[in-house]
Amino acid sequence: MSASEEAEKYLSRLSALTIEWIKRGEQSDSLVSRWASSSQLRDNVTLDLSEEAQSEDALFDNMRSILDNSINPYTGRFLDKLYSAPRPIGLAAENLLSTLNANGHVMSASPMLCLAEETCVAGLAKLCGWNAEEADGLTMPGGSSSNTLAMQTALQNRFPAFRKQGMLGIMKDLMREGTEINACRPLLFTSAQSHYSLDKAAMGCGLGLESVVKVPCDAQGRMDVAALERLIIAAKDGDAAPPERRGVPFFVNATSGSTVLGSFDNLQAISEVCQRYRLWLHVDGSWGGPVLFSEKWAKLMSGIDKCDSLAINPHKVLNAPLQCSFAVFKRGSSLEANSLDAGYLFHTDSQVGIESTSRSRHLARRENPGALAYGCGRRGDALKLYLLWNRYGRRGLGEHVDRGFELAQRVADLTSSEKYKHTLESGPRPDPLFLQVCFRPTTSLEEFRRLRKDEQIEALSKCTRHVHATLRQRRRFAVDFAPLPGEIGEFIRLVVHPQTSFTDLADLVQDIAIIGAEYFRTTFG
Template sequence: MESTVPCKVADELEELLREASQVFSDYVRSSRDPQAPVIPRIEKLNLTIPEEDGMGAAGIWDDIQTICGAATNTWSERFLYKLYASPTPIGVVGEALVGLLNNNAHVFQASPIGALIEDKVGRQLAELAKFPADTAAGLTFPGGSYSNMHALMVARNRRFPELKRGGFAGAMAGGEWRRPMIFTSAHAHYSIEKAAVAAGIGLDNVVSVPTDAAGRMDSHALRVLVEQAIANGGAPFFVNATAGTTVLGAFDPIDEIAVVCADHGLWLHVDGSWGGPLALFSSDEELGRYRVDRADSFTVNPHKLMGVPLQCSFLLMRDGLAPMREALGLGASYLFHGGSPDVLDDVGDATMGCGRRPDAIKLWLAWRYHGTQYYRRRLAAARRLALDFADMVSARPPTALGCWRLVARPQSTCVCFWFVPGQPHSAPLPSWGHATRLLCARLNSLGHVLVDYATVDLPAGPLPTFFRLPLNSPHVTKETLASVLAAIEQTAQALTEEDPRCFVADSS
């Protein structure tokens, strides 16, 4: 029977959502316009908080439209800046749903449907990673850095269980003590070092493993460094491999690294925050060589290559959540009452936090909406586009101002390159990096495109600063990328007209 009781809050929500639907869709429509700026001019927003009556519905939409008009436009195909882009439309609906429910996923009864969905999606991702179906599970965290940190904390407390109660002071006072040490690629994300700080390991006990010329961890060097650490009285316990490094998009040789870890009883974590979806969904034989299934834990961020709204990150555990509960759980009886034994237990006690958004709902809803093949096609298309773009850079003819050089053949969907001012044989090497930064700054200041740059050290030495374009959005086309290359050339022309020696620099 339909209720006749008035519900003012529902009426208010209906009115606001009706207006929001129009404002938000208009924003996306205008953002997708080919002439829409990627970095709009920031309009002056009245930040005053009313002391008396608020603005109400009549006035708040002006503020919302001002915010939309001043926000960085991730919906544009010319947003080529960081490792994410616009969400899918169903992703926006999922984000709204999570906000509407306002459930806390720390205990089962506070979010039973969220718990069931998180369990299902975690197991589904673990299945794609080819983890053991009878044990593997996954939990969401606010981002890849937090996922990585939790993997490290679990590995630390599993290897040194005395730390959970006595801490480092107690452990060292108890007799013979060996320094915990972790190993990670020189090209790994800085979150591994951050996690080492948070875990009390310390930066001095993070060993940077050299890479090969393609930016992949050198597994032979890893073995040597681990054995040296043991010989010098250290206690290696954790190795971080990367599936898609932040700069070059390199995939470490996980199978080879796993052998070293097995020989020395080390926890193997794979940070797939960036390239993880490629390893999970790709049928590409090249990527199939990377054995994610050898890992003890694996981070993947659907909010990057999969178009789920920020933030959505999963930590997948080969042996399920039991090691997390054992390593981190405190069993606070005032909060955790045993969950629902016939369904699922409380999961919050397996994390370092308490309040948890049921972010798995966003991925589940999008996955149900699109289906698995959508992600396979989306990721395969992004991979093909990266390879095609690399060919475009390599084949692009030189101009009177300079020529193009590819840093390396892309291993994922990041393409790295230089526009080299003048002729390479006559221009000093440092001017390459100076030119990249100068061009990038001018391009971005114009607002029509947003691109990024990076640098990296390789065995032969540090590379000059180069353009790095991550291809995350299905809206990006070859035409988009050709227009970016043309814009770089036009910008080089404009800068040279202003100052013929603008690209000359003493250092990169």
């Protein structure tokens, strides 16, 4: 049988299964998950690898079992994470990608995927107010990778020794320049509520966790910009900071849409500080970056034109399929510092890059996009944003973002409404509210009110965990919990995706209130 015949047979047979599964998810009485826990799954499902080829029927039984035992995001009630069901055009994009099976490392192997990447990067750069011809960027396998690439690129550009001698070379250079020995290390600054990938990146890049200076946040979860400046000054002035906080600031990460509260740092104010101290300003917009598509909400990232790089994940708010993340750089030439020669792979097209204009340099760079990052082979994930953008238009994607804001506000209004005055309490809320609503059950029972503050917090956190576990048992909704800043314990973090139905959200809020009230009655009643 030819590959085309086998592919045709598989895809048509599989498509019947997947469409049926999506439809099952769309039914109002569907469950998000078949199992309430991993141990339950393990008790009931085993996967095996066979020594001999399996029959087609056995393979399809296998595929059906994978569908049946997975989380079904098409229920619209998987509100647990920062992604949800993909848009149908995304499924088409994935099919196209897997059919092409082209590697995005060099343009000669994947001409159209590279062109799609370049087009999307230029489109994103324009949304940032950057010169699209000078900007450049890449899809990366996730927001963490995009943040890491920004950090590595900043290190390469700020410290020439990083390339050959690594951190030790940087230290030697700084000592030679007269920096005090205990301050000879690069420091990066990020808010206390930023994503843990900044810590992981610092660890993975050989900086170490202590090179990450956590800047306090205000009550709405935004970086305190005055504190940022104080910490920068203190780090540079050997005497003012404790030894472990001394160093050479080189990088600031601002967050557009924090992971728990959904806060947006003030890019305008932070960029002024960064210009003053000549620091690379990266924006982790993995979650909130898509506000750039919205006419109404792009203002939350006002100042992005003065930043150096941006991570943005269309696989979250915009519902592209996983993974679809971009690292975009205002000065594309800064990425060249990451390149290494690889004679067997990277060739230059003799027709491009001869003139040293910024356009021809851009074209030369785009011949071998893989050279600009730290991986080699790459999936052409940009195609997903390319088709999504054209399916809905910039305007449609912006309106999608707007719907999310409206819906989240409605849910927030509900949780703090008269109806739930005695049974739910709200977590801190940024203004305007992005797509997360944090709240938890509370109680006015006498026995609870008599507890010390810390005991109350513990009781509320316990109840939150109980609610989470109960919802997981019921399997109608999936929702996560998280500890909130300020030592106030754990809250339900409800992620309101723009496509969610308000009725479902209202049902969930009610379930949470009822489960919580029942818990408190049993515990304190």
